[in-house]
Amino acid sequence: xxxxxxxxxxxxxxxxxxxxxxxxxxxxxxxxxxxxxxxxxxxxxxxxxxxxxxxxxxxxxxxxxxxxxxxxxxxxxxxxxxxxxxxxxxxxxxxxxxxxxxxxxxxxxxxxxxxxxxxxxxxxxxxxxxxxx
Numbered sequence: 001x002x003x004x005x006x007x008x009x010x011x012x013x014x015x016x017x018x019x020x021x022x023x024x025x026x027x028x029x030x031x032x033x034x035x036x037x038x039x040x041x042x043x044x045x046x047x048x049x050x051x052x053x054x055x056x057x058x059x060x061x062x063x064x065x066x067x068x069x070x071x072x073x074x075x076x077x078x079x080x081x082x083x084x085x086x087x088x089x090x091x092x093x094x095x096x097x098x099x100x101x102x103x104x105x106x107x108x109x110x111x112x113x114x115x116x117x118x119x120x121x122x123x124x125x126x127x128x129x130x131x132x133x
């Protein structure tokens with residue numbers, strides 16, 4: 001395989017991964033809406049600091065939601081993917097969101113994780129953990 005073929009293969013892998021992530025985020029946003037939350041933003045970027053997958057409102061609380069999607073049988077369960085370093089980055093992103101959007105709401109800010117597992121057959125499994133970081 002030459003270098004051009006390798007770049008094309010990596011590009012296809014990145015596109016597939018991106019599509020998988022988007023699908024998981026769509027499922028997560030639907031789950032939050034079904035739970036009575038209002039999705040305020042998706043894929044909110046903060047310069048080079050990072051991205052918040054979903055920002056939602058749960059009553060008078062602001063919810064910063066990280067979404068992790070995996071195919072069944074993957075090495076790591078999606079709920080295990082938020083390391084202490086990732087949790088710290090999410091807290092910093094939450095702080096930036098609050099600063100840029102008029103301050104913290106009366107119910108405060110919560111960081112949730114939604115893990116999506118896509119089995120080879122059958123319906124996706126969506127797990128929602130509240131207040132993970």
